[in-house]
């Protein structure tokens with residue numbers, strides 16, 4: 001592979017201010033792409049093949065404005081990574097309607113809105129790659145995960161339908177479903193203090209997930225990596 005397999009490509013990564021999204025953005029950038037990072041805490045601006053967009057993905061009109069601006073200022077992304085997500089652990093009866101709705105809004109509706117806005121452009125071009133960051137929770141049940149599982153099982157459904165709809169278009173689709181990854185997402189849970197959870201030191205690293213994304217998006221055009229599942233080697237059954 002060349003040193004810059006993504007030279008001349010435009011990537012868009014949501015939730016790229018920290019954790020997995022930041023690692024994915026850095027991996028795409030290191031492979032030569034210009035990367036648009038989207039998150040609430042980023043300062044808008046462009047420098048050194050990096051464009052940052054500040055956007056609350058829970059706000060549908062803000063998502064629409066952000067995508068319109070990216071299309072106008074940078075063009076159609078070649079690689080779209082729907083990564084932003086939120087997570088908490090609560091039994092179903094303690095999960096408020098607001099918790100549930102917000103989780104679905106950020107984890108499921110926002111990726112849908114981004115796909116809805118960008119997929120027609122990718123199809124028109126006859127090329128492109130949509131990467132969805134799922135989770136082990138998109139195919140396995142964990143206690144305390146009603147809202148998160150609903151969002152991630154739903155996201156896997158979106159990925160499967162998208163793959164069917166895009167099958168003859170030249171646009172590729174990849175679902176990357178990691179087990180626990182040591183990112184700030186775990187700070188409020190503090191898994192090291194709780195029995196049955198994978199210790200943070202044993203978790204995957206954000207760069208491991210980024211390497212999986214990079215693998216998928218640097219395959220020859222004829223290869224569609226449909227799904228990648230990653231687990232820590234030493235993995236507690238609780239998650």
Ligand SMILES: NC(=O)c1ccc[n+]([C@@H]2O[C@H](COP(=O)([O-])OP(=O)(O)OC[C@H]3O[C@@H](n4cnc5c(N)ncnc54)[C@H](OP(=O)(O)O)[C@@H]3O)[C@@H](O)[C@H]2O)c1
Nearest residue numbers: 015017018019020039040041056057085135180181183185
């Ligand atoms: N960590 C894990 O164990 C794990 C395992 C499997 C799958 N995942 C999935 O991987 C993805 C990334 O998780 P992570 O562990 O990297 O989490 P993280 O460290 O908490 O980062 C979450 C990212 O999402 C962004 N985000 C959250 N709410 C947002 C909103 N309303 N609008 C815009 N951006 C928002 C955050 O940026 P701002 O706060 O700046 O907006 C941040 O960049 C998620 O989809 C998660 O479900 C994580």
